[in-house]
Amino acid sequence: MxxxxxxxxxxxxxxxxxxxxxxxxxxxxxxxxxxxxxxxxxxRSAAFWSETYGGPGIQPLTSASGPPLRDGGFLEPLGSLHIGRAQDQSRIDAFLAAFAGTHVPLERVDPAALVPGLRPEWTLGVSEPSCAYIDxxxxxxxxxxxxxxxxxxxxxxxxxxxxxxxxxxxxxxxxxxxxxxxxxxxxxxxxxxxxxxxxxxxxLGIQPYRRTVVQLRTDPPTAPGIPHVADIAGGFYFKPEAGGKLWLSPHDETPTDPCDAAAEELDVAIAIDRFEQVVDWRVVAVERRWAGLRSFAPxxxxxxxxxxxxxxxxxxxxxxxxxxxxxxxxxxxxxxxxxxxxxxxxxxxxxxxxxxxxxxxx
Known part of the structure; x- marks a missing residue:
């Protein structure tokens, strides 16, 4: 041996x-x-690299990983847009304050200029241009x-x-x-x-949580150049995929035992309902659905x-x-x-x- x-x-x-x-x-x-x-x-990853994802405590690890990921050819441009409604102004302000001085590029923008068909109540936006796809x-x-x-x-x-x-x-x-x-x-x-x-x-009390993702076909199809879009309040995110497809998550975190996770119908329905409150695109079909586990220490x-x-x-x-x-x-x-x-x-x-x-x- x-x-x-x-x-x-x-x-x-x-x-x-x-x-x-x-x-x-x-x-x-x-x-x-x-x-x-x-x-x-x-x-089962949603496959994006974002320096703000996980908060300021994770940002140093993410930022330090950027150069080797780029040098290895594992990142492709995507960009991210954090959006909110009028009642989310304090969240937008806190988000910007949390990353002030970190050299993560963030800029207040008009979200309607970046997402065609965005419903009018979504008036607040912060652009994170460094966000990228991960292979x-x-x-x-x-x-x-x-x-x-x-x-x-x-x-x-x-x-x-x-x-x-x-x-x-x-x-x-x-x-x-x-x-x-x-x-x-x-x-x-x-x-x-x-x-x-x-x-x-x-x-140590490391707890697994289930996260749901669905692939949608929409009308109109996802336009080229749409960024990753995330609710500043944490209710959803979606991002474009090849062929006019869209990946959508209700940003769920359901405690579970370690298992071969699968998407549940209720979580899929919640994801679509939240998506339809953001844009005026019609959901033509749910082409795929899956779930993965994310595990956190206390x-x-x-x-x-x-x-x-x-x-x-x-x-x-x-x-x-x-x-x-x-x-x-x-x-x-x-x-x-x-x-x-x-x-x-x-x-x-x-x-x-x-x-x-x-x-x-x-």
Missing amino acids: TTYDIAIVGAGIAGASLAAELAPHARVVVLEAEEVAGYHATG VAGLHAACLARVRRAGGDLVTSASVEHAERHDGVWRIDTSAGIHAARVLVDAAGAWADPVAIRCGVAP DRHPVYGFDNAAPGFFWFAGQGGFGIQTAPAAASLAAALMLGTDPPAGLDPSRYAPGRFAGPVR
Whole structure:
């Protein structure tokens, strides 16, 4: 049985990006419960990069991820428009104030000039021109390819059943056999707490939530150049897709157990109802519907770092809905913590450390 330096549980974008950073410097194995990597949250992402998404606490990770994502060819121009009605003026003001001094480009605009058919009550707008599409599949595949080139291993259908640490080495029992590693990384997304429990580690209270997305065909078709459009009050977002299609979400967050999430009819109906209150376009058909899971720690910030009470156990979880757009910077930060190198400039590891919680959730 090979003893690895690091075993990473989960081969979604979190585990894949971290493994890509670590594999040139350490012997790494990635253990994935599903038959294919990226089946859950990564494969169901709404696929956009926005420096304001997740709030000011996430913005440094997103902004730091921008250059490597652009250099890798994983971003394409999109732009975002945050809209509101008269009663949302305080939200617009607070949004602008929250990102003042961050160098995120934001500008008050007339939203009707950017969205044809916008209903007249939507009078407030803030443009975020840096927002971009993300090639999620391309990014994920590139990370896994880097792992393979560096000699790292990926084992699928390898659900962690139990793990114990003896003499500085984790023995990890999985459905694909036994593996050993000096460091065990929990990058299991919605399953982060259950994996921790199977490893004898106290959970942190990382809660999965269901998020719904539908693909619509509208009349008129989505016009070229329409930006990503988000309700400043958090009631919806939609963005154009190729072929005149539209992706729409009611911005729902429904608490759930870790599962293979599916869209529910009520959430689809809510999404369409909210959309029809924003524009005068007619919904011709719902062509696709799906749901993914987004997982948050109690303070809604990600958790990166060694567990205070479990030597050799590293948390890389709680990325919410922004795990893909922050993947390069988050992976660089976590790799630095594990390898004992300097963290990336502008990122404060203490902000994301598991020790920030008052105590474990039992």
